[in-house]
Amino acid sequence: MKNALVCGAGGFIGAHLVRRLVADGYRVRGADLAVPEFAPSAAHDFVIADLRDRDECARVLADGVDEVYQLAADMGGMGFIHAAECEIMRNNVLINVNMIDAAAAAGVGRYFYSSSVCVYRDMAIGESEMTEEGAYPASPDNEYGWEKLYSERVVSAYGRRHGIATRIARFQNTYGPEGTWTGGREKAPAAICRKVAEADAGDEIEVWGDGSAVRSYTYVDDLVDGIVRLTASDRDQPTNIGNPEYVSVDELVATVAAVAGKSVRVRNVDGPVGVRSRNFSHAAIEGLGFRASVPLRLGIERTYPWVAAQVEAARDAR
Ligand code: NAD
Numbered sequence: 418m419k420n421a422l423v424c425g426a427g428g429f430i431g432a433h434l435v436r437r438l439v440a441d442g443y444r445v446r447g448a449d450l451a452v453p454e455f456a457p458s459a460a461h462d463f464v465i466a467d468l469r470d471r472d473e474c475a476r477v478l479a480d481g482v483d484e485v486y487q488l489a490a491d492m493g494g495m496g497f498i499h500a501a502e503c504e505i506m507r508n509n510v511l512i513n514v515n516m517i518d519a520a521a522a523a524g525v526g527r528y529f530y531s532s533s534v535c536v537y538r539d540m541a542i543g544e545s546e547m548t549e550e551g552a553y554p555a556s557p558d559n560e561y562g563w564e565k566l567y568s569e570r571v572v573s574a575y576g577r578r579h580g581i582a583t584r585i586a587r588f589q590n591t592y593g594p595e596g597t598w599t600g601g602r603e604k605a606p607a608a609i610c611r612k613v614a615e616a617d618a619g620d621e622i623e624v625w626g627d628g629s630a631v632r633s634y635t636y637v638d639d640l641v642d643g644i645v646r647l648t649a650s651d652r653d654q655p656t657n658i659g660n661p662e663y664v665s666v667d668e669l670v671a672t673v674a675a676v677a678g679k680s681v682r683v684r685n686v687d688g689p690v691g692v693r694s695r696n697f698s699h700a701a702i703e704g705l706g707f708r709a710s711v712p713l714r715l716g717i718e719r720t721y722p723w724v725a726a727q728v729e730a731a732r733d734a735r
Contacts, residue, residue, distance in 0.1 A: 425488030474519035493602030535562035589659030593637030594723035625688025636711035
């Protein structure tokens with residue numbers, strides 16, 4: 418039985434990844450500032466730790482860890498990314514530098530790092546597909562992306578020096594049940610689900626930007642499958658994981674409203690929209706047998722009822 422450490426196991430993707438690794442037969446330790454908010458962790462043991470601290474990184478690696486999955490990060494949607502630049506750059510660099518340094522000292526053989534498509538520059542609508550190499554010359558749209566790019570390089574450098582098999586994924590926007598849905602750190606799919614769930618039929622909901630920005634949204638089970646395949650592979654270059662179904666923000670809102678069975682009116686307001694467009698190649702991850710299997714409509718059918726239930730419970734608690 419292999420021992421896996423999932424850093425950020427209290428978070429959205431980390432909690433789902435823990436379930437998958439346990440189902441695959443790993444012995445899993447989770448580490449995070451806090452346990453998952455919405456369901457008990459499936460990890461065999463869970464250590465509360467602040468991974469900005471090098472000693473804490475060493476502590477969570479004690480007793481032998483074969484594989485580290487590093488998903489701990491101070492992060493959120495575009496609103497948070499723009500409001501908390503300094504916290505993001507400081508906290509995440511500390512986590513990433515100290516965790517890979519401690520993993521190297523502990524003799525960890527395989528190390529997965531969760532980067533983001535925020536490392537890429539803004540793209541024009543209709544621009545042809547960008548491969549992983551397109552991240553250079555570097556021009557990320559926000560400081561979160563610059564930190565991710567720097568940490569990719571830190572992880573790769575430690576891999577080369579210490580003979581660690583490093584695997585780096587650049588995640589696209591990921592959504593699903595048990596993701597942050599309120600409080601300021603939620604991302605667009607959860608925020609739209611919440612606004613639609615809170616609305617009465619015919620109400621107006623606010624959407625940041627003019628609704629034309631193009632994105633793709635990856636259902637969390639698909640993303641986790643990509644993580645597992647990439648980590649088990651021999652590919653040591655940063656690799657996009659995502660869904661090739663690209664939609665505008667308007668189309669995302671329309672999908673959520675259709676799933677909810679509500680007609681809502683949209684009021685476009687100024688807000689931190691982020692890049693205008695995305696169009697990434699998935700050839701590398703598909704070469705490892707990965708294919709996103711959950712189209713947006715199906716993913717929203719699985720996610721909306723969960724968000725609507727949270728909205729309902731919060732209403733009842735008031
Ligand atoms: P999340 O916020 O739900 O989970 C991150 C977890 O890290 C949280 O539970 C948080 O408590 C923990 N954490 C933060 N600071 C910590 C610290 N000092 N010590 C220990 N734990 C700490 O985020 P997520 O959506 O699950 O994202 C996981 C990873 O994937 C992150 O690296 C994120 O940047 C990356 N990513 C996510 C998306 C997405 O759409 N969700 C897209 C691109 C990249």
